[in-house]
Amino acid sequence: MNVIIHKPLSEGTLEVVPSKSITHRALIAAALAEGRSLIKRPLESEDTEATINMLRALGVKIEKTPEGIVVESNGIQKPTEILFANESGSSLRFLVPVALLSEAEVTFDGKSGLRKRPISEYLKVFDQMGIEYTQFGENLPIKIKGKMVPGEYTISGNISSQFVTGLLYALPLLKSDSKLILSTPLESKDYVDMTISIQSQFGVKIEEIENGYFIKGNQKYCEKTFEVSGDFSQAAFHIVAGILGANITLSKIEQNTQQADEKILNIAKMMGADIFYENGTIKPITGITYGRVIDLSQCPDIGPIMAVLCALSEGTSHIINASRLRIKESDRITAITTELNKLGAKISETKDGMIIEGVKNFKSNMNLYSWNDHRIVMALSIAAIKTDGPIRITGAEAINKSYPTFFEDYVKLKGVISYE
Numbered sequence: 001m002n003v004i005i006h007k008p009l010s011e012g013t014l015e016v017v018p019s020k021s022i023t024h025r026a027l028i029a030a031a032l033a034e035g036r037s038l039i040k041r042p043l044e045s046e047d048t049e050a051t052i053n054m055l056r057a058l059g060v061k062i063e064k065t066p067e068g069i070v071v072e073s074n075g076i077q078k079p080t081e082i083l084f085a086n087e088s089g090s091s092l093r094f095l096v097p098v099a100l101l102s103e104a105e106v107t108f109d110g111k112s113g114l115r116k117r118p119i120s121e122y123l124k125v126f127d128q129m130g131i132e133y134t135q136f137g138e139n140l141p142i143k144i145k146g147k148m149v150p151g152e153y154t155i156s157g158n159i160s161s162q163f164v165t166g167l168l169y170a171l172p173l174l175k176s177d178s179k180l181i182l183s184t185p186l187e188s189k190d191y192v193d194m195t196i197s198i199q200s201q202f203g204v205k206i207e208e209i210e211n212g213y214f215i216k217g218n219q220k221y222c223e224k225t226f227e228v229s230g231d232f233s234q235a236a237f238h239i240v241a242g243i244l245g246a247n248i249t250l251s252k253i254e255q256n257t258q259q260a261d262e263k264i265l266n267i268a269k270m271m272g273a274d275i276f277y278e279n280g281t282i283k284p285i286t287g288i289t290y291g292r293v294i295d296l297s298q299c300p301d302i303g304p305i306m307a308v309l310c311a312l313s314e315g316t317s318h319i320i321n322a323s324r325l326r327i328k329e330s331d332r333i334t335a336i337t338t339e340l341n342k343l344g345a346k347i348s349e350t351k352d353g354m355i356i357e358g359v360k361n362f363k364s365n366m367n368l369y370s371w372n373d374h375r376i377v378m379a380l381s382i383a384a385i386k387t388d389g390p391i392r393i394t395g396a397e398a399i400n401k402s403y404p405t406f407f408e409d410y411v412k413l414k415g416v417i418s419y420e
Contacts, residue, residue: 033073240284343363
């Protein structure tokens with residue numbers, strides 16, 4: 001699907017879509033609980049659908065109802081099929097340890113983009129646990145045979161917090177206690193804090209210790225009714241849109257839900273933006289922003305949209321500690337640099353980020369490429385606010401991964417688009 005943006009979004013009130021990160025985590029906690037849980041206001045996307053399908057293959061009963069998603073489980077069972085994660089790194093990395101609760105042979109696979117994303121930290125854990133595995137490519141497919149056992153395990157903290165989350169889900173269900181030691185500082189720690197918060201709401205406790213976590217064994221997840229909060233990862237695009245010129249109010253967005261991308265508020269304010277928050281509503285104010293040094297070590301997913309804001313801010317910005325952007329759905333540093341430079345931005349890549357000299361406006365009548373990455377599509381759509389004519393985005397269907405209604409919301413906010 002190709003999208004032509006004839007007129008960028010400009011005004012209106014938008015209910016923020018539910019959080020993808022929280023939806024994943026709530027579904028898995030409910031699947032590990034005994035009994036019937038209800039996940040209210042979940043995000044429906046390709047990524048969360050991958051988690052649902054993988055849990056179903058592990059014997060979990062999941063039904064979509066008008067109230068939300070009903071999850072009923074009697075424990076993780078031997079899988080009925082290959083666990084296919086599509087393009088979802090979260091689904092894959094969260095569910096590898098969960099599947100190994102069944103002591104069955106399990107095969108994981110995904111689409112080509114996911115096959116490029118590393119799973120090396122789990123190979124270290126498998127070696128420590130004595131779990132057999134066979135890889136049929138650089139990363140995926142992988143066949144795993146063995147059972148999770150309690151103990152002390154060491155992994156890196158700077159590759160992906162998703163490995164930590166996956167282990168934290170499974171280890172409390174083992175018969176005795178475990179420790180998870182981080183050999184390097186944990187990046188995206190807020191995502192792990194989110195996991196621990198959701199586990200706590202489902203009755204499981206994790207203790208943070210120096211350089212890692214202590215996990216008491218023989219715990220149980222409890223059934224629960226759980227409502228998913230609005231997603232700061234998606235709200236970030238509309239917050240930047242408001243700063244750049246759109247008159248937007250965002251509703252159904254709660255602060256302090258352990259979402260790493262809530263940092264967009266502080267970063268934008270550091271750059272000179274005015275953003276008002278009250279009772280679940282965010283109002284960004286259009287104004288001038290200024291180049292700054294922006295550390296994305298704890299919130300890499302906002303990298304593409306921060307590149308847009310920096311490219312349109314006065315002065316020079318340095319995005320640092322963002323090397324993990326290179327191992328997402330695309331190499332996001334190269335992707336966003338390439339596409340924004342087509343629009344007249346002045347961006348150069350560094351090993352772990354970008355140096356960005358601000359410009360006042362972007363060019364129009366440009367053909368842009370999605371790089372098969374949902375966040376690149378959304379960032380380029382917001383960049384259209386500062387063009388004086390249409391732009392075309394090839395491969396815009398990538399938004400289905402996390403925000404299928406993005407262009408519907410774009411039109412609600414007075415944008416004019418066409419498809420081809």
